[in-house]
Amino acid sequence: MKGSTIPLLFAGVTLTAAYPITGDVVNCRSGPGTSYSVVKQYTQGQDVTITCQTEGTNVNGVTIWDKTADGNCYVSDYYVQTGVNGYVTGRCSGACTAPKSNQATVDLIAEFEGFEPNVCMSSWFALAVIFKHSDMRGQTSILLEIQPSAMATSVSKLAALRCRIQSRSPRLMRFEQCITAMITGATLNLNQYGALISWSFNMGCGAAQTSTLVARLNRGENVNTVLAQELPRWVYGGGVVLPGLVRRRNAEVALAQTAGSGPALPVQC
Template sequence: MKFTIVTALTSVLALGASAYPIKGDTVNCRSGPGTSYAVKKTYNKGFEVKISCQTPGEVIEGVKLWDKTQDGCYVSDYYVKTGTSDYVAPKCPTSGGGGSCSKYPRSNQATVDLIAEFEGFRANVYTDPTGNPTVGYGHLCTKSGCTEVKYPIPLSKANGKKLLADDMKPKEKCLTEMTNDKVTLNANQYGALVSWTFNMGCGAAKGSSLIKRLNNGESPNKVISEELPKWVHGNGEVLPGLVRRRNAEVALAKKATSDKALPVKC
């Protein structure tokens, strides 16, 4: 019995000592492991946080780990001086509270086809206007000659769409993370918004009145029909290609389907 008490006391003392200083000037602690989650607290440089568990999340400056503090929110391990890039606390559960749900719906084929139509297809590697090697439906390569692409080049259109579906994953994830449980979308409504986010970027989507209205519980088709047509400008001018794309996205959203997308149930 004495040994058990001593062991338990040692564990408590060790846990109490596991505090690590914040190394950023002002660091946001969020409801989940990514910058698209809501800010719950802000830590100043030097403040010591206690870490209850750690989990993979959005990569920040090459660091994938996020620390769940005893305040119940998440901060990138990049901003916490733990002395290592490895785990210093148990792994967080893969589901449960605190916004740590890592699931997000995959887009249906209608969404992949819509995005492919507007991105255009190139079977062989080419250099885009910004000087980046590109292939397929606008895939920006990370290596010379696009050697990281797992499909044979020249690409077939079928493999090009598989590559496009891979490229859509970050947009699907960020769209899921920026919506709350009030947002109920079927697969086509979700796909329309994935196409829009893929085109305009996660940052623009997150700060939009469209997402704000959805999170306030407004009707998805009403919001999509009223908000998407506003996103047709480039350099201060209305671009016909964006007009066609927004119209196609609205049409997809209005197409009935029984397939559900959001909210995600973890």
């Protein structure tokens, strides 16, 4: 829990107290993400007033970004001592909103996600089946839980997973947000965007952000050329080429090269 601060009341108006910066040198950026340009910097102990907050790139487990009054820019809430781990002001209107993945993207992710089935006791002491996803770093998250009532109706696991992903699960939204934040120099349609969502969903936002692929896109190189050349490089696990990753990268390239989708990036902040 971060240190506390108290709102000030004056003439019936709520004034939010200034909050101290906790990092040594903290960048305040033009948008809520680490790939946006740096507008100014704050030093440790400097007080900032927050005008609004929004979701952005994950920084050490914190996805909230604070818009500061003096710089009209965004700083990760991880570096601001607000006193809570959540929102202390209203959400920013007009802040960057990540485009929603299209159905082709949802279907691709659902097709290639690996499952780790686990049978357990549900809260009402009946057997349930939980499907888990393990990413390339070994981190596991629950994608789908099928309760006994669903098991009795022969529900398709793939259809159920598609429904879960399509319903805007926090996991999918996190990768939409990080791709939107890190792609600053390219214009993408929804299929090209979806290929990147699937890739980052599989490999992780950190790996994507430091990749040559993203760097080339942000230099303004041809999108489909970059994806066709760079995505097939991401097929290794433990130093060995994995056939499942080869198929997934090929499917992502094919999705990116499929015409007929609407615009995705850039978004207006």
